[in-house]
Amino acid sequence: MSTENATGAAQEAANDPGEAGIVAKLSTLDRFLPVWIVVAMAVGLLLGRLIPGLAPALDAIAINGTSVPIAIGLLVMMYPVLAKVRYDRLDSVTGDKRLLISSLVLNWVLGPALMFALAWLLLPDLPEYRTGLIIVGLARCIAMVIIWNDLACGDREAAAVLVALNSVFQVIAFGLLGWFYLSVLPGWLGLPVADLNISTWTIVGSVLVFLGVPLVAGYLTRTLGEKAKGREWYESKFLPKIGPLALYGLLFTIVLLFALQGRQITSQPLDVVRIALPLLAYFAIMWAGSYALGRGVGLGYERTTTLAFTAAGNNFELAIAVAIATFGATSGQALAGVVGPLIEVPVLVALVYVSLWLRRRLFPAPSAPTARSGPRT
Template sequence: MSTFERYLTLWVGLCIVAGVALGHVMPGVFHAIGAAEVAKVNLPVAALIWLMVIPMLLKIDFAALRQVSQHWRGIGVTLFINWAVKPFSMAALGWLFVGYLFRPYLPPDQIDSYIAGLIILAAAPCTAMVFVWSNLTKGEPHFTLSQVALNDTIMVVAFAPIVGLLLGLSAITAPWGTLVLSVVLYIVIPVLIAQVIRRSLLVSGGQPALDRLLRTMSPISLAALLATLVLLFGFQGEQILAQPAVIGLLAVPILIQVYVNAGLAYVLNRAAGEQHCVAGPSALIGASNFFELAVAAAISLFGFNSGAALATVVGVLIEVPVMLSVVWIVNRSQGWYERGAARKGAALKPASRAA
C-alpha cells in the first residue's frame, strides 16, 4: 500500500478543510465549475472521475473470468453478498437510521438525498483497493482477480437497475436517463479504454510496461480523487459548517453495513469449507465499495450540493481505517477459521499467493 493510500483518510480530512475554506473564499469559481454541465453531467468532474477510475481498471484482466470455477464457493458467497445483500441491507439501514432514528438531527430537505447516496454507495462493489486488502490478508490472488473481473462485468448491467429499484422503493424519483448515462460514462467507456490500453501495453512491452504505467498513474488517480473531494466540499461547506454532526450520523449505517457484510461473507465461506486465503478477500470484497463510481453517480444524479454526494463522500472518509480493521480481524481469526468447517477444504492446495 502506498503512503497516499495508507493515509487516505488524512488526505480526505485535509480536502474537507481546503474545500470548505476555498468555497468561502472563491464561491464564484465553484459555481462556474458546477455550471459546466452537458446532459446533467458535470464535465470537470467527469474528467477527474476518468483519471480516478481508468488506472484502477487497468489492473483488471477479464481473461481471469476463466478461473471463476476454481473457487466457486468463494465466488458464490461474494456474489450473494455483493448483489443480493449489500445494496438492500444498506437501503434498510438508511431507512432506519437516516429516515427514522436520526431524522430529527438532519436537515429535513436532505433526508431522501442522504438515503439515495447510501444506496448508490452500496450498489457498486470495490474494484481497485480490493487488491490492497487481499494482499494484506495473504489472499489467493487468482480468486481476487477473477472475482473483481466478474463483479465489474455484472456491474455494467446490474448497477442501474438495482439503484433505480431501491430509489423507487424509497419513494425517490429515479432519473433513469441520467442513471444509464452514468453507467455508460463511468463504467462502460472507462472499462473499454482501460482494456485497450492494457492489451496494447502487454503486446508492445509486456507486464513490465503495464507495471510502469500503473506506478505512474496511481498518484494521478488519487490526486484526481482528492481534487474531486475539494470540489464537493467547496459546494457542501455551508451545510457542513451548519451541521457538522451530519458526517458522523451518516457514518453509522455505513459502519454497520461494512462489519455485518464482511462478517456474513467470512462465516458463509467457513461453513462452505472454503480456504482462508479465499475467505479473507471474499469478506473484504463483500464489505468495501467502489466509492469513485458512487461519488460520480451521486453528483450526476443529484448534483454537487446534494446530500447524496455528501453521503458517498462519507464512505470515502472512513474507507481506509474501517477496511484495515476488517483486515486485522481476518488475520487474527485465521486459527479459529481453520479449526472449523474450512478444514473440509484443506485437501485443496492453495494456489500461488504472489501479490
C-alpha cells in the same frame, strides 16, 4: 515508491510481524494517505467557502448533470486500478456463486433496507434529509470503491466483476427501488410518502462515465500492452509508472467535490451532524456485516474484503445528481447527498487499515490461488 509498491508493502505488513519496519519504507504520500485525504477535504471546503464563484463555475461545467471536472478526477483515479486487473481471470470470479449471490443480496436487498430504517429512526423530524439519505442508500457504489479495495489488497478481478454487476442492477433497479422505498413502503407503514421522478438517462450516464470509460480503457491498455510488449514488461515497467495516478486522482476528486459544496456544508454544521449519524451507522453496519458474511461463507481474505467494500460504499455522484435534478441544488435532499462523501471517505479509509489488521488475525493461511488478486509489482 510507486503506489503499486506501497500497496504491496501494505499487504506484506499485514502478515509480517515487522510491520512497523515495512510501513516506515513507504513513501510520504502513501504513509500519510489519511492525512492527505483530510487535507484535501479541508482545502476543498475552504475553497468553496472563500471563493463564492468557484462552486457555480465548476458546477456549470456539466454534461447531463454530470460534473466534468469530477468525472475527470474519477477517471484518472480509476484507470490505473482497472488497468491492473487480470481480465483473463474473471471466469474464476463469475463462477463463485457465494460471492455473487452475497453481493447482490447485500447491495440490493439489505443495503437500501438498512438506510431506509436508519433514516426513519434517526431523522423522523427531517423529511428532506431523510429522503436524501434513502437516495444515497439506493445508489450502490461503482466508482471510488475500486481504490478502497485495492488499498486494502482485495481481489481486483472480483471488484471489477461486482462493480459491473452493480452497474447493471443500478440501471434496472434504481428507479424501481426509489419508488418502493419513498412512495410504496412508507404508505404501507402509515408514514408520509415522497415522490422521486428520475430520468433513466441520468443513471445510464453515471454508469457509462464512472465505470464504462475507465473499464474499457483499462481492458484495452492491458490487452494491447501485453500484446505489444509482453506481460512481464506490462506489470514490471508500465503499471508502476501509472500506479501513482490513482491516488493523485483521488485527492484531486476530493478537493473538487468539497469545493463544489463547501459553502453549503460549512453554513449548516448542526444539520451536517444530524445527517452524519445515520451515515456512520450505515457504513459501520454494512462493512462489518458484509465482512462477517464473507468470512462465514468461507471466502478468502481478498474476496471477503472486496465484498465488504463493494457493499459498504455508495455512488454518491449519482445520488447527488438525482437529488439535485429532482429537488434542486439547495434542497435538503441535495445536502444529504453531499454529506455522504464527507463521511464515507474518511470512514472507508479507516476501514482499509482495519481490514489489513484483520487479515493477520482472521486469515493466517494464504488464500486459495483463485481468490487472489493480480500480482502487485
